[in-house]
Amino acid sequence: MEMDGADPNGVPGEVDRKRWTYLDRILNRPGPFTDEEWVPGEPNIESLERMKILVIGAGGLGCEILKNLALSGFKDIHVIDMDTIDVSNLNRQFLFRQADVGRPKAEVAAQFVEKRVRGVKITPFCGKIQDKDEDYYMQFGMVICGLDSIEARRWINATLVGMVDNDDADTLKPLIDGGTEGFKGQARVILPTMTSCIECQLDMHAPRAAVPLCTLATIPRQPQHCIEWAHIIAWEEERKDDTLDTDDPEHITWLYQKALARANEFNIPGVTYSMTQGVVKNIIPAIASTNAIVAAACCNEAFKIVTSTNPPLGFPGTNNYMMYTGDDSVYTYTFEHSKKDDCPVCGNLAKNLEVDPNMTLEEFIASLAEKPEAQLKKPTLRTEEKSLYYQSPPSLEEQTRPNLKKKFSELVSDGEQLAVSDPAFQIVFKFKLVFKK
Numbered sequence: 001m002e003m004d005g006a007d008p009n010g011v012p013g014e015v016d017r018k019r020w021t022y023l024d025r026i027l028n029r030p031g032p033f034t035d036e037e038w039v040p041g042e043p044n045i046e047s048l049e050r051m052k053i054l055v056i057g058a059g060g061l062g063c064e065i066l067k068n069l070a071l072s073g074f075k076d077i078h079v080i081d082m083d084t085i086d087v088s089n090l091n092r093q094f095l096f097r098q099a100d101v102g103r104p105k106a107e108v109a110a111q112f113v114e115k116r117v118r119g120v121k122i123t124p125f126c127g128k129i130q131d132k133d134e135d136y137y138m139q140f141g142m143v144i145c146g147l148d149s150i151e152a153r154r155w156i157n158a159t160l161v162g163m164v165d166n167d168d169a170d171t172l173k174p175l176i177d178g179g180t181e182g183f184k185g186q187a188r189v190i191l192p193t194m195t196s197c198i199e200c201q202l203d204m205h206a207p208r209a210a211v212p213l214c215t216l217a218t219i220p221r222q223p224q225h226c227i228e229w230a231h232i233i234a235w236e237e238e239r240k241d242d243t244l245d246t247d248d249p250e251h252i253t254w255l256y257q258k259a260l261a262r263a264n265e266f267n268i269p270g271v272t273y274s275m276t277q278g279v280v281k282n283i284i285p286a287i288a289s290t291n292a293i294v295a296a297a298c299c300n301e302a303f304k305i306v307t308s309t310n311p312p313l314g315f316p317g318t319n320n321y322m323m324y325t326g327d328d329s330v331y332t333y334t335f336e337h338s339k340k341d342d343c344p345v346c347g348n349l350a351k352n353l354e355v356d357p358n359m360t361l362e363e364f365i366a367s368l369a370e371k372p373e374a375q376l377k378k379p380t381l382r383t384e385e386k387s388l389y390y391q392s393p394p395s396l397e398e399q400t401r402p403n404l405k406k407k408f409s410e411l412v413s414d415g416e417q418l419a420v421s422d423p424a425f426q427i428v429f430k431f432k433l434v435f436k437k
């Protein structure tokens, strides 16, 4: 399946088929993992070529996914991406060249792969996933996400779960999701409504645990701890009157030198200027090979689901989640993430939520933004009885605004159900309020 297997003279037919020799071996012969009923040959090649597959994202993961799918025998690929190409993408988003800077990623990626792999059709859409409706998503057999945004993942997940009609198997679209962060990544398969969904798994994306202040102040163990110490403690003690500007080289240099001195004191190697910059600005480097690993895992799952040559991730009761960690040597772990009965998207139970009855509604709304399982920024809240707070329209906002200053105990009773919605998601979160005693 090498990239350069295409015949330069453009003679179609047998010569062209040579590129697919190894793929054909998998498709034309039963293997140790194929069922007894599995029919080798034509039916598999046909289902692969007919499968209409949607790729969301044409960035670091997306470029890899598009290339892999095309070279795995998929012929009808669609891709959505809202971004244009930036010069900083060129080191890893290998379908783009200098001359493409400023052009839409989806379009350039589609053209590049179509040109290199004869017979594959890639249909780009340059825009947001939210621009498309259920009819659009219904046409696909499968969706692969290579996204860096949790919000977009939650949106497509809720959309696909909402599309499932139990009487029509074609409405269930397997969702394969890849994600990377530096040297870490994951690949997972979701069968909407049948298995744990992205919303069920949201706690896997919880904001990274902060290092306790006492560790920073007393016993740093890592170079990053020394940088955080300089950032949080030393700056506050010594330069309280200056506002830290992370784009000011003098400020970063100062933090770097402070961190380095502290690291030396504790015999911790590894503090550098660029690490200081990274920690302080909270930059996670994008690593091309992590993208390659995760994209490959996702595309293999897609191939296995379509061809039934091997068991894929994701069947109910089996493993559905593969995590990959490459930052401390190499470690992978594959497990079953279970569906949650109180998942706001695919579950049907209200989730118990303990609240302090003396908390104001405004404080509660602020706390929702921080909860890893919600991360709601502009929520609207109502109970079965009344509207507590509406973000829009303006008339309702004004009408419900006085409630913000009121305490929970004045607004609701212990055990009452609360529905929370947010314009960013097509989800209504149901909570059962439990007053803290």
Ligand SMILES: [Zn+2]
Binding pocket: 196, 197, 198, 199, 200, 201, 339, 340, 343, 344, 345, 346, 347
């Ligand atoms: Zn769920």
